[in-house]
Amino acid sequence: MNEYQLTVGLEIHVELKTKTKMFCRCLNDQEEKRPNVNICPVCTAQPGALPVINKEAVRHILRVGSALGGTIADFTEFDRKNYFYPDIPKGYQISQYKYPLIAGGSLTGVDITRVHLEEDTAKSFHESGRQESLVDFNRSSLPLMELVTEPVIHDAKTAGNFAKELQLLLRYLGASDANMEKGQMRVEANISVSKDSTLGTKVEVKNLNSFRSVERAIEFEMKRQIEALEKGEEIVQETRGWDENKMTTFSQRKKESSHDYRYFPDPDLPKLFISQIPEFANIKETLPELPWQRREKFQTGFGIKSEDAEMYVADVELGAYVEEVAKLLGEDKNLVQLASNYITSDLVGKRTAGELTALPVATDFAELIKMVGAKEVSSRGAKDILVVMITAGGAPRVVAEAKGLFQVHDEGAAAKIVDEVIAEFGAVFAEYQGGKEASLQFLVGQGMKKGKGSANPEILKKLFEERANLHTN
Numbered sequence: 001m002n003e004y005q006l007t008v009g010l011e012i013h014v015e016l017k018t019k020t021k022m023f024c025r026c027l028n029d030q031e032e033k034r035p036n037v038n039i040c041p042v043c044t045a046q047p048g049a050l051p052v053i054n055k056e057a058v059r060h061i062l063r064v065g066s067a068l069g070g071t072i073a074d075f076t077e078f079d080r081k082n083y084f085y086p087d088i089p090k091g092y093q094i095s096q097y098k099y100p101l102i103a104g105g106s107l108t109g110v111d112i113t114r115v116h117l118e119e120d121t122a123k124s125f126h127e128s129g130r131q132e133s134l135v136d137f138n139r140s141s142l143p144l145m146e147l148v149t150e151p152v153i154h155d156a157k158t159a160g161n162f163a164k165e166l167q168l169l170l171r172y173l174g175a176s177d178a179n180m181e182k183g184q185m186r187v188e189a190n191i192s193v194s195k196d197s198t199l200g201t202k203v204e205v206k207n208l209n210s211f212r213s214v215e216r217a218i219e220f221e222m223k224r225q226i227e228a229l230e231k232g233e234e235i236v237q238e239t240r241g242w243d244e245n246k247m248t249t250f251s252q253r254k255k256e257s258s259h260d261y262r263y264f265p266d267p268d269l270p271k272l273f274i275s276q277i278p279e280f281a282n283i284k285e286t287l288p289e290l291p292w293q294r295r296e297k298f299q300t301g302f303g304i305k306s307e308d309a310e311m312y313v314a315d316v317e318l319g320a321y322v323e324e325v326a327k328l329l330g331e332d333k334n335l336v337q338l339a340s341n342y343i344t345s346d347l348v349g350k351r352t353a354g355e356l357t358a359l360p361v362a363t364d365f366a367e368l369i370k371m372v373g374a375k376e377v378s379s380r381g382a383k384d385i386l387v388v389m390i391t392a393g394g395a396p397r398v399v400a401e402a403k404g405l406f407q408v409h410d411e412g413a414a415a416k417i418v419d420e421v422i423a424e425f426g427a428v429f430a431e432y433q434g435g436k437e438a439s440l441q442f443l444v445g446q447g448m449k450k451g452k453g454s455a456n457p458e459i460l461k462k463l464f465e466e467r468a469n470l471h472t473n
Contacts, residue, residue, distance in 0.1 A: 007151050008218055011146065017176050023053065024052070026038045069104075072283065076100065078117075087140070089122065095116065107162060123136045186209070188206050189218055200225070203240055205217050207243075236254075294312075304322075318343075318348070321359050325343075338372060342383075414459045418447060422443075
């Protein structure tokens with residue numbers, strides 16, 4: 001099997017966030033549960049109804065294309081993609097063929113062929129026990145972005161990572177929530193295998209509604225095709241679905257070619273000359289900080305470890321909080337990493353579990369980190385202070401004073417704690433004297449516990465070492 005090369009190209013459809021549909025003034029409400037309420041003569045293809053282009057949808061595509069480093073078309077037009085299906089009331093879908101809005105670009109090292117704009121179809125429902133199918137036209141004519149990659153992906157993980165990064169980009173740009181479970185982002189994979197540089201017969205796999213499904217479907221289809229070729233069977237160009245329960249692909253229909261759709265320019269819609277539309281001037285300047293730029297800032301600029309940085313890039317709210325804290329800490333990499341440790345270990349879990357309704361005030365949290373960095377409070381004391389800040393509120397210094405959590409640097413006070421620990425845990429102290437270094441950590445921990453987090457661990461360690469030498473001598 002190792003002699004075969006996998007080749008994958010992705011086609012990704014994304015429902016865009018706009019107030020109205022692509023070619024009419026009906027609401028673009030992707031959460032609407034009632035059927036056929038956001039419809040009109042245009043999106044249900046009544047005779048004489050004429051479409052009008054949604055300018056905000058075009059703007060979304062131009063910003064996505066600019067972020068991807070693609071070429072924005074000067075001239076573009078919409079085409080009719082002709083096919084007959086119950087969810088296409090016109091008998092054709094308005095899409096783009098020869099002149100897409102965006103050509104080229106790349107993401108995560110994967111080259112992009114094109115990004116274009118089209119309308120979504122209606123949604124068919126096939127209920128068991130009924131002879132007929134039902135159609136909900138709420139989704140009909142929603143603005144839909146289609147992104148097509150070059151066939152340059154050679155492993156399932158790369159495909160999954162591309163889809164994840166695209167979802168992040170769309171959310172950063174405000175172009176779409178790109179929720180795969182809700183069908184707002186739909187991934188299709190064109191998969192082939194061959195023994196040489198020529199591409200094998202392409203099979204399209206649909207129904208991939210999660211990143212995990214994308215990777216699993218590619219892995220399964222690769223193995224299926226290789227096994228078929230090894231048996232001397234021919235791979236048929238077709239469209240297959242993905243069964244998440246069985247984790248297998250299954251045949252749906254013969255794969256159409258572009259000439260089967262008989263594309264031609266839509267005569268009801270005007271040609272667009274992008275450079276002549278004032279609202280689309282300087283599109284690149286409207287872009288926010290992009291996910292890969294943010295990732296680089298967290299890792300290189302702030303010194304945050306990669307797994308934490310990835311979390312902050314994916315969670316925009318949490319990322320903004322970390323950035324605010326970092327600035328309050330003067331972007332000191334040691335303090336920022338310390339802050340990140342407390343955020344991931346003490347805040348994120350509670351936030352995910354619903355135990356934390358709001359993050360601590362950034363100025364207070366940054367002050368607490370400074371106190372830990374200056375060894376005014378111990379790590380254990382800081383955790384206790386943070387619990388109070390979360391549950392009852394309050395400035396960290398006020399909490400530390402009230403709870404007696406400021407570290408004691410007085411060796412006399414610390415010596416009393418050390419003596420109490422030795423008296424209580426004489427056997428452990430004897431093990432330390434005998435050379436068991438791990439026992440020292442236990443003794444220091446007990447000292448911190450007796451001091452309720454106020455004793456300086458370095459002073460405790462020093463005193464235990466001195467006591468061990470004293471008793472040995």
